[in-house]
Amino acid sequence: MTARLVLLGPPGAGKGTQAARLADELGIPAISTGDIFRANIKGGTELGKKVQAITASGALVPDELTNDLVRDRLAQDDAAEGFLLDGYPRNVAQVAALDEILGDRPLDLAVEITADPTVVVERLLKRAEIEGREDDTEDVIRHRLDVYAEQTAPISAVYGERGLLVQVDGIGDVDDVTARLLTAIGTAAR
């Protein structure tokens, strides 16, 4: 399947979890800006040094760094026939940047995974016990949810007005959520 997709949803909705599964099923690369930042932090690169304190605080990395990173990644060969962007765009300015990057081959669909804040906080605290991610402390999780509500949630309306938005319930078994997502993508892409 050729598909140019973005995956939206609050922290802890299951974006990273589902992006990997969808990418496998659809035969397109999953591109997570969060994963790219974490790999750079781990590798001690210049980009990693610039973003370490920002991601640890739960704030958004400046748009110019993030947009350049996505522009470079989407220019790679494996993204030519399709991609699933996970965690990007994250504000309305990034939506405009992505439009410009994609030019005359725009997005096919924006898929939003919905989940109640109580559930996402529980999931992320559980992940903290397992993975120890620096931004999975309760205070930082709450800040990430505020940042999401203020800056990222408005994106859904932008894609909704373009007729590109589908919403999928992210509560329940991981396999069930994957099945719902594949149905929503298949139906909308037909």
Ligand code: B4P
């Ligand atoms: P991200 O890596 O995107 O972090 P996230 O929103 O928390 O999502 P993640 O993918 O990790 O979690 P998921 O919901 O899959 O961003 C991290 C930081 O990077 C940001 O705060 C920001 O600083 C920076 N950043 C990234 N993109 C940016 C951008 N575009 N602009 C500026 N800054 C940017 O999963 C959460 C947990 O739930 C997992 O443990 C999983 O196992 C569990 N889970 C998933 N589905 C489940 C289910 N159905 N049932 C039970 N548990 C489930």
